[in-house]
Amino acid sequence: MTEENKMRDKTSIAKFVQMALLLGAGSVASMPLLAAEDEVAQEDKKVERIEVTGSRIARTDIEGASPVVVISASEIAERGFTSTFSVLESLTQATGSQQGEQYTNSFTPAAQDINLRGLGPGRTLVLLNGRRVADYPLPYNSQSNFFNWSTIPLAAVERIEIQTDGASAIYGSDAIAGVVNVITKKQVDDTTITGTYGYTTEGAGYSRKLQLVTGFDLGKSNWVVTAEWNEQDPIYGKDRDWMDSYEDNPDPNTRYPARAILTYDLFTGNYVAPDDEQCFNSGTGYELSYRPGKGRYCGYDSNGEETLRSYRENKSVFVSGQYEINDSMSAFTDILYWKSKVSQRNFRLWWGDNITYLDENDEVVAQGLQRIFSPAETGPQEANFDEDTLNISVGLRGVIADYDWEVAYTDSTYNTDSGQTRFKEEAINAYYMDTVNLGPYGYPGPGAHSIYDFVSPEDMRDLTGRQSQKGDSYMRQLSANLSGDLLELPAGTMQFAVSAEYSKQGYDIDLDERTLNSEGQGWWGLTGTEGGGDRKRYAVGLELAIPVFEGFELNPAVRYDKYEDDSSVGGRATSQLKFTYRPIQQLMVRGGWSQTFRAPDMHYLFAAPSGFYTSVEDTYRCESDANYDCDGGENPFGQRAGNIKLKEETGDTYSFGVVFEPIENLSFTIDYFRIELEDVVNDEDAQTLMNDEADCRLGDRDINSAFCQNVLSKVVRGNALDPDELEEIKVGPINQSEFRLDGIDVSGQYTLMTDMGDFKFKLGYSNTLKYEERIFPTDPMESIRSASYDPRTIVNGSIGWNNDDYAVTLFVRRLGSILNYDEDGRIGSWTTANLTASMRVNDNVGLGLNVNNLTNERPPQDDTWPSWPYFYRGQYNAIGREVFVNATVRF
Numbered sequence: 001m002t003e004e005n006k007m008r009d010k011t012s013i014a015k016f017v018q019m020a021l022l023l024g025a026g027s028v029a030s031m032p033l034l035a036a037e038d039e040v041a042q043e044d045k046k047v048e049r050i051e052v053t054g055s056r057i058a059r060t061d062i063e064g065a066s067p068v069v070v071i072s073a074s075e076i077a078e079r080g081f082t083s084t085f086s087v088l089e090s091l092t093q094a095t096g097s098q099q100g101e102q103y104t105n106s107f108t109p110a111a112q113d114i115n116l117r118g119l120g121p122g123r124t125l126v127l128l129n130g131r132r133v134a135d136y137p138l139p140y141n142s143q144s145n146f147f148n149w150s151t152i153p154l155a156a157v158e159r160i161e162i163q164t165d166g167a168s169a170i171y172g173s174d175a176i177a178g179v180v181n182v183i184t185k186k187q188v189d190d191t192t193i194t195g196t197y198g199y200t201t202e203g204a205g206y207s208r209k210l211q212l213v214t215g216f217d218l219g220k221s222n223w224v225v226t227a228e229w230n231e232q233d234p235i236y237g238k239d240r241d242w243m244d245s246y247e248d249n250p251d252p253n254t255r256y257p258a259r260a261i262l263t264y265d266l267f268t269g270n271y272v273a274p275d276d277e278q279c280f281n282s283g284t285g286y287e288l289s290y291r292p293g294k295g296r297y298c299g300y301d302s303n304g305e306e307t308l309r310s311y312r313e314n315k316s317v318f319v320s321g322q323y324e325i326n327d328s329m330s331a332f333t334d335i336l337y338w339k340s341k342v343s344q345r346n347f348r349l350w351w352g353d354n355i356t357y358l359d360e361n362d363e364v365v366a367q368g369l370q371r372i373f374s375p376a377e378t379g380p381q382e383a384n385f386d387e388d389t390l391n392i393s394v395g396l397r398g399v400i401a402d403y404d405w406e407v408a409y410t411d412s413t414y415n416t417d418s419g420q421t422r423f424k425e426e427a428i429n430a431y432y433m434d435t436v437n438l439g440p441y442g443y444p445g446p447g448a449h450s451i452y453d454f455v456s457p458e459d460m461r462d463l464t465g466r467q468s469q470k471g472d473s474y475m476r477q478l479s480a481n482l483s484g485d486l487l488e489l490p491a492g493t494m495q496f497a498v499s500a501e502y503s504k505q506g507y508d509i510d511l512d513e514r515t516l517n518s519e520g521q522g523w524w525g526l527t528g529t530e531g532g533g534d535r536k537r538y539a540v541g542l543e544l545a546i547p548v549f550e551g552f553e554l555n556p557a558v559r560y561d562k563y564e565d566d567s568s569v570g571g572r573a574t575s576q577l578k579f580t581y582r583p584i585q586q587l588m589v590r591g592g593w594s595q596t597f598r599a600p601d602m603h604y605l606f607a608a609p610s611g612f613y614t615s616v617e618d619t620y621r622c623e624s625d626a627n628y629d630c631d632g633g634e635n636p637f638g639q640r641a642g643n644i645k646l647k648e649e650t651g652d653t654y655s656f657g658v659v660f661e662p663i664e665n666l667s668f669t670i671d672y673f674r675i676e677l678e679d680v681v682n683d684e685d686a687q688t689l690m691n692d693e694a695d696c697r698l699g700d701r702d703i704n705s706a707f708c709q710n711v712l713s714k715v716v717r718g719n720a721l722d723p724d725e726l727e728e729i730k731v732g733p734i735n736q737s738e739f740r741l742d743g744i745d746v747s748g749q750y751t752l753m754t755d756m757g758d759f760k761f762k763l764g765y766s767n768t769l770k771y772e773e774r775i776f777p778t779d780p781m782e783s784i785r786s787a788s789y790d791p792r793t794i795v796n797g798s799i800g801w802n803n804d805d806y807a808v809t810l811f812v813r814r815l816g817s818i819l820n821y822d823e824d825g826r827i828g829s830w831t832t833a834n835l836t837a838s839m840r841v842n843d844n845v846g847l848g849l850n851v852n853n854l855t856n857e858r859p860p861q862d863d864t865w866p867s868w869p870y871f872y873r874g875q876y877n878a879i880g881r882e883v884f885v886n887a888t889v890r891f
Contacts, residue, residue, distance in 0.1 A: 053127070053161035053181040055555070056170065056497035057483055057545050058404065063659045065555045065578035065590050067671045067745065069093075069162040069764075073185075076154065078800055079811040080834035080850040082198070082209075082884065084157060085112040085149040088180065090813055092766035092794040093117060093164050093745065097874025099141060101310040101344065107529070108138050109310065110342040110385035110418070111148040116164075116177040117675065117741060118768070118790040121146035122601055125167070125175040128152070128182050129334055131479065133391055134412040135602070137471030137507050142529050142612070142640070143683060143733070144601040145473070145507065148414075151338045151389050153228040155211040156318035158185045164745060165673050166596035166653030169557040169576035172501075172539055173599040176651060176677065184334060186320055188215025188224045196886040198232075200879060201856065204239035205309060207232040207884075221323040227316065234311040236345070238304030240878050242858065243869045245303050251866040257289045257299030259370060261451055264294075266354060266366035271295030274452060283454035284374035298452070300372075302348070303868050308878050310344035329398035332408075335391070342385040349373045349381055349421065349464075351428050351524060355446055356439040364440050369432060371451040377460055383420040389413065403484035412475040419468040422523040424514070427463045429524070442720045467515060467523050473507035492547035499541045499559075506534025507602055527611030531603050531642060535565030551582040555592070566644040567600045578655075591656035596677070600646040604681055604733040607642035614638045614686050618726050619694035625724075638686060639730045647735055651677035665751040674742045679735040682775075686729045689714055740781065742770040757803030764796045787823070789872050791816035805840045810854075818875060822864035830876060832857050846888040856881040 049058035054066035062070060071087055081087045088094060096115025099106045113121040121140060126133060126147040135145035160182050167175040191214035198207040212227040238244045249255045261282060263272040271294050279288045279298035289299030316338040323331045352370040359365050375381065395408030429435055432451060433444035455463070483497035508531075514521065515528040541559035548554055555578040562571045578592030615635050622630040657671030693715045695701045696708035703712075716728035746765040751758060771785040785792060793816035800809035811834040817826040833855060838848040859876035869878060 051130075053130075053179055054163040054167060054170065055545075056481055056499060056541075056543055057495050059545070063588060063590075063669075065553075065580050065592060066167065067164045067590075067655065067657055067669065069164060069747075070159055071162075072159045073154075073157055076157070076160075077848075078807070078809040078836055079798060080809075080836045080852050080884075082154075082196075082207075082850075082852070083112075083150065084152040084154055084160070084182070085114070087160060088114045088149060088162075090796060090811075091116070091162065092764045092796055093162070093178065095766065095768060095790045095792075095794060096120065097789050097872070099874065101312075101342070102308055102873040102877060107142045108136065108140055108148075109344050109346070109383070110340070110387060110416070111136050111138070111140075111146075112150045113140060113146050114149055114180070116162075116180075117743070118771070118788065119177040119675070119677075119741070120144070123174060123176040123598060125171055125173075125179045126182075127171070127179060128336070128391060128412075129184055129393065130181060131393060131408065131410045132412070132475050132477055132503065133410075134389065134414040134473045134475045134505070135507065137414055137416050137473040137509060138469075139509075139529060139531070139603040139607070142610070143603065143607075144681075145603050148387075150312075150314065150340065151414075152182055152336075153211075153226065153230075153314070153316040153318065153338065155213055155226040155228040156184045156316070156336065158183045164671070165655045166576075166594045166651070166675065168574040168596040169559050169594050170541065170543060172537075172541075172559060172561045172574075173572075173597060173648075176596045176598055176649075176653075176675065184318065184320060184336075185213070185215075185224045185226065186322070187222065188213055190215070191891040192888055193891075194886055194888040196884050198850075198882055198884040200235065201881040201883065202240060205233055205235040205879060205882065220325075221321055224318075224320040226318040229313075229315050231313045232309070232311065234307050234344070235309040235879065236304055237306055237308055237869055237878075240304075240308070240880070243303060243878065246301050246868075248303065248870065249866065249868075250861065250863045250870060254866045256291050257287070258302035258372065259289075259297050260284065260286045260300045260302075260372040260374075261298035262368075262370040263297075263451070264368045264370075266368055269294075271297050272367060274298060278452045282452050284376060286374070300374075302372075305348065306346055306868070307344040308869065310342050312343075313341045315339045325396075325398075328400065329396060331396050332394070334393045337388070337390050339388040340385070342387070343382050345380070345382050347381070348375070349378050349423060351423060351432065353429065353433060354443055355433055356441055356443040357445045358440065366440075366443075369451050371432070373455065373460075377455045377457075378421065378464070381421060383418060385416060385418040387414070387416040389415075403482055405480075405482045407480045408478075410475070410477045410479075413472065414474070415470075415472045417468070417470050419466050421464050422467040422514075422526055423463055424465055425517075425522045425524040426520055429520075431459070431463060465514070465523075467526065468512045469509070469515070469528065470511075471507065471509045473505070475503065475505045477501060477503035486544075489547055491549045491552075494547065495545040497541075497543045499539075499543075501537070501539040503537045503539075504534060505537075505602070506532070507606075508532035529603075529610040529640075530608040531606045532608075533565070533602060533606030535563055535567075535602070537564070537599075538562040553580050555579065557594075561599075563599055565605065567605055568645055568647040569599050572597050572599070572648055572650075586661050588659040589657070590659065590671075592654075594653045596651045596653055596675075598649040600648060600681060600733075603642065604646055605642050605644050607640065609639055609641040612638045612640065614729065616687050616690050616726075616729070619687075619690045620697050621724060621726075623694055623698060634726045636726045637728045639728060640683065641730075641732050643732045643734065646681060646733060647679060649677055649679050649681060649735070651675065665753070666749075668748045669746070671745045672743075673745070674740065676738070676740050678738040680737040680739065681733050681735055682737055683733050684714075684731040686731055689729060689731065736777075737773060737775045739773040739784075740770065741768065741772075743768045757801055757806075760798070760800040760802075760809075762798045765793070767793045786826070787819060789818050789874055791818050791829075791875070806838070808835075808837045810835050815875065817860075818872065820862050820864050821866065821872075824864075827862045828860040830857060830860050844890045846890075848884075848886040848888070850884040850886070852882045852884070853880060 051058045096118035100112045116124045122144045136148040140146045163179040194211045196209040209230040215224045273296035286298040286300045319335045350372040356366045391412045393410040397406040433447045439445035479501045481499045486494045486496045511528040539561045543557040546554045557576045560573045563569045574595040576594030581589045621628045654674040661667040692711045696703045714730040749762045772781040796813040798811040815830040832853045835851045859871035
């Protein structure tokens, strides 16, 4: 192409973009376009520019109008992180609790989530090389979708970029708390094989990892290939001597063996004592136990049986290729396949129900029965998860008339298949109850088997089966971007980026027939969450970098997303206006405003009716019946379903910060942020429904109003014994609350180069200054900053030294205090440290040692936490000190 034609093409594109600004960019388009054609055609000074998360405009400096944390592969290794999840978990912005593998009774125990700012994992946008990926198919807390961070192998990671404020005007939905963009390796010049072996000094949790990273040229193409295999053994509570017994309970009033075999009187609530030898003769290993005020039962020490960290085996292969078509165009592809097997243990199988019968005096006997089954009867009781993901991106990129362009297609899928042993409902009921000849009041009478009898392996095979759940999700996206210099202004070059996207996403959860059965042929005591649906999205966006005067630049952006689904979203436009100002070379001031939004979560929309059990106070009976016992509460069956009438959550983010580099190799950043969000989607609160129902029934509200009729339809009462007995509560997601979050992020780093080697110092700090919430529109804003299990502050920092042959780094993280269990005080901070050391044996061999949680710090003690494991699993873990040794061979 001749230089004349090249300039003509560039001028034509510039005119097209200028016309787009005038016609479609709203207030941005009203700015005067000052450059003439001959100015546009002038040659620009060639400088290296990079694209950093938070903007599609390439720039020369990593610091821009949006605060971005960048963690490189070398820093990941230096700080002792063993997974992508552990990298992000260490962020000072990761203040929110998690429901990871420690939550063995959660809906997603095989997944690892990150919760920035405590806003929930679904309010952080996750990108892989700047492109969206499939959600985890199963819902977080049975409610919403999120991303599983265990699916990204460290072997493939070049760096991780985290934008820590809102970015919907650039990336669309979900970018409220921030954006996490994982950048994979694109250029590798040699081959390395690394083997790692790990163990915990308190026992259990052994791990093994093997990584291969290689790169090569093939004709005009360049390829990177990585492979990673990782296996970790489980850690059970019994592997930690400070939580392996009920006697470790900090509350002396609840230090009792678990109730394994129990009969109790339904009228008095007192236990019906077993004979002296019944517990021993059951063959279960259970022992005769006693609880003051209740009576005797067969008990056992249940502590320590659950998994604190799951067994996990991950395998992955990553391939990245680039093919040079000509001097101005290349093709590329990224392929990541990941497969996982997870096994975790949560609880022993159990059964319970009520029976009634007439005794020899024709008196009604009403008893509750409870039976927990021993491993001698059931064998190991574990839940297993088999999962795999496949992410494929292909595209073209190049330069046309000095404008950078890219067109890419991404296909991302996620599949999960899980199962565990469960009781067949009709079989276990018939085993312990006479379900044919009913007793008084229509309840079953005693069955042929006593709950004190040992269950033989033959009977157990007839009573149980394998419950299964399958889920899959996908994200398919076609995107196009064009960026570059637009025109010359008196203060410098005005840059632009335009983007267009089309995507389709969906998910589906399939449960086996028994899980869905509501006619008495299901799995005993188990309900499930089905759901499924898909939606399309179209989006266009425009971003500008406008030099207003020397050192001052405006960064406006506007984006429009159009959704095609059954929700009430339709279309959503978002804007931002940010700025940077450099009064001197060493100082940059930045800040601005941006709109954010989140389209309704797929599972919030499309969840099928599903059941659960909940605990509430029956407000109506407590206030209307003086003889009703309100102390124990009620445990009714609940039902939840999606709501296709949901609309999007909408918000605004404000930020202001300073980047200061007083001398070479020394820099500081401080950024203030405010996040506001309205129409936040939450599930209806069961207790609030109970309170509203009481108001309607007792006359505080008009019982004939639409509000009361809706409430009464969701609270179901009445059975054969009592027409007012609470039986069922129906809930679902609604747009209802809003919140405001204010905070600051501070960071600093310094590198000192000496003849002895380089010393590196880094420090990070985040403080949630204010966190306010309003549940209902008529409620006042209330502070919840100190009323949650999220820390208000997190600090991390590292000190490192390296020379040509050796390197040592100490990384420290301090988690601030959180609310105690009784919610009447706070428990202390938790400080952990990682120490890494490495040496180069020769040009081809290296050795390394990582010690994570160097001082073996246990979670801070909460004297009010009455249940195992006696600490909050959403913030702390019981892994303890973990040691890794590794060796790397380079070819």
